[in-house]
Structure formats: C-alpha cells, structure tokens
Amino acid sequence: MWQRIKRRIFAGLLAMLPLVATYWVVSILFNFLGEMASPVLEKLGIKIPGLGIILTLIFIFLLGLFITNVLGRTLLSWGEKILSRLPIINTIYNTVKQITNAFSMPQVKSFQKVILIEYPRKELWTMCFVTNESKNDKGEEFYHVFVPTTPNPTSGYFIITPKKDSIDSNISVEDGFKTIISGGILDSGSSLSSKIKLKK
Numbered sequence: 001m002w003q004r005i006k007r008r009i010f011a012g013l014l015a016m017l018p019l020v021a022t023y024w025v026v027s028i029l030f031n032f033l034g035e036m037a038s039p040v041l042e043k044l045g046i047k048i049p050g051l052g053i054i055l056t057l058i059f060i061f062l063l064g065l066f067i068t069n070v071l072g073r074t075l076l077s078w079g080e081k082i083l084s085r086l087p088i089i090n091t092i093y094n095t096v097k098q099i100t101n102a103f104s105m106p107q108v109k110s111f112q113k114v115i116l117i118e119y120p121r122k123e124l125w126t127m128c129f130v131t132n133e134s135k136n137d138k139g140e141e142f143y144h145v146f147v148p149t150t151p152n153p154t155s156g157y158f159i160i161t162p163k164k165d166s167i168d169s170n171i172s173v174e175d176g177f178k179t180i181i182s183g184g185i186l187d188s189g190s191s192l193s194s195k196i197k198l199k200k
Helices: 002-043 051-067 070-084 089-104 106-110 173-181 192-199
Strands: 113-118 125-135 141-148 156-162 166-168
Touching: 002 051, 113 141, 113 173, 125 156, 125 173
Parallel strands: none
Antiparallel strands: 113 125, 113 166, 125 141, 141 156
C-alpha cells in the first residue's frame, strides 16, 4: 500500500516538473526584463501595463527566431558541445534534451495509436506506436509499428505484427510517450495489465 502511495506521489512530481520549470524560467525573465526596462521608461514618462509579460513574449520570440537561423544553430551547437563536456551538467542537459526531442520528433505526429504486442517473446508485453497498416494476399491485417526504447524513445525498432496478436491500449500517443520516458512510473491509468489479462 505504502509503495503504491509513493509511486503516485513520484508520478505527480514528474508530471509537475515541466510546469514548475516553465513557470520558474518565465518568472525570472518577467522580473528581470520588467525591472531592467521600468526605470528607463519612467524617466521618459511612459507607463505600459503588463510590461514584463510583453517583454518576456518578445524575448522568447526573438530567441526562437535567432536559434532557427544559421548563426543561431551554429552557436547552439557550440554551446551543446561545451555542456556535453561538463560533469553532472551534461547528464542533466542530455536527459532534458532527449525528452524534448521525443515530443518534437516529426514522426510523433504520424503515429496513429498506441498498442501492446508480445515482444521480444511470448508473455512479455511491449508498448509500441502504430505507423501504418497493411494486408497480405490472404487478407490478413497487419500493423506496422515502432517499438521505442526506454527512457530515450528517439531510438527503437520497426516491426510488422498481425492485428489479431495486438491489444489496443486506449491511451493517447502523448500519454504513451510519457509512460515510456518515465519507465512505467507514469502508467496512464493502470489499465494496461487488465487488458493483458483479458487477452490471455
């Protein structure tokens, strides 16, 4: 019972981390830019309501504009090389980067749904993403699936599996990625085990 409670608490903390990190970064930008610009505008007799929010949005837009051009991408690449050589920091940075890359991969949008298949052997069930469907000469239906690795879902395996040998997980692609990245801590409803029992 206590282990289950601890798992739920940890899952809740993991779910909160992106929100807390975003709030923290935006708050720092909001306060810094607002405090930097306010004295100058006050001397000019200009008062703009919500100045911090406006400046933060402009800064984020300009940053996005900068890192999407050639110079920005080059500087970003140099910065990543420097961070990759720093102990501890490189581990944190690489982990965060893998997670953000997982959700920004172009192929994520092409995933149709999340299913369960028996892989790499019978009675071992693996979560995977359907990328396409096909039929053979006998009319048997197959799923084309991508089986991601944990905790880095940017790599994995391509498998063709019979539809009849799979289970529909009934969870979204986004929730499927969260489950894989967290190593099953965020289990998206705890209904997967019951589905496996029904299949067997």
